[in-house]
Amino acid sequence: MTVDTEKYLDFVKGVTSAPSLDWPVCAARLSELEVNxxxxTQLMTAAxxxxxxSGEFTEVVxxxxxQGKPYNEDNVFHMKRELGDICWYLAQACMALDTTFDEVIEMNVEKLESRYPGGSFDVHKSENRKEGDL
Known part of the structure; x- marks a missing residue:
């Protein structure tokens, strides 16, 4: 199969939003969001x-x-350190959204209890969600 990369790049550009392509448009959008x-800056830092x-944690896993890396004390320590970094950025996200870890966890529990009544995982329900179930 031959791929016309120029055609593909044109396609990609065509389906990319204006703020993703043009700094002044992006800056205006970010300013609009700040005003609202x-x-x-904190959301961007968090995201x-x-x-x-998460990528660093996933890389160790x-x-x-x-790839044969041992599951040992050093690598468990490394994963815990990466989880700590993830928590730091989660705190940034919570601050940016003016919420708390507790509220986020409570919302997650409510969502999962609604998805899995009775508290048991169900493959069908995990793949076929109700409308509005994010």
Whole structure:
């Protein structure tokens, strides 16, 4: 199969939002969000940090599962350190959203209790969610 990369790049550009392509448009959007109460810098810090630190945690797990890295005290320590970093960025997200860990956990429990009445995992319910179940 031959891929026309130029055509693909044109396609990608066509389906990319204006703020993703153009700094002045992005800056205007971020300013608009700030005016409407979003803590843009803290949300961005949280989102980028959660992604990066989750990736670092996942990298250790991947190497243990798939590349022969030992499951030992040092690597468990490493994973715990990465989880600590994830918590730090989660705290940033909570502050940006003016919420608490407790509220986030309570909301998660409510969501999962609604999805799995009776408190047991169900494959069908995990794949076929009710409308509004995020």
């Amino acid at each position: 109460g979003a803590n843009v 980028l940090g959660l992604t990066a630190e 991947k190497k243990i599962f798939l």
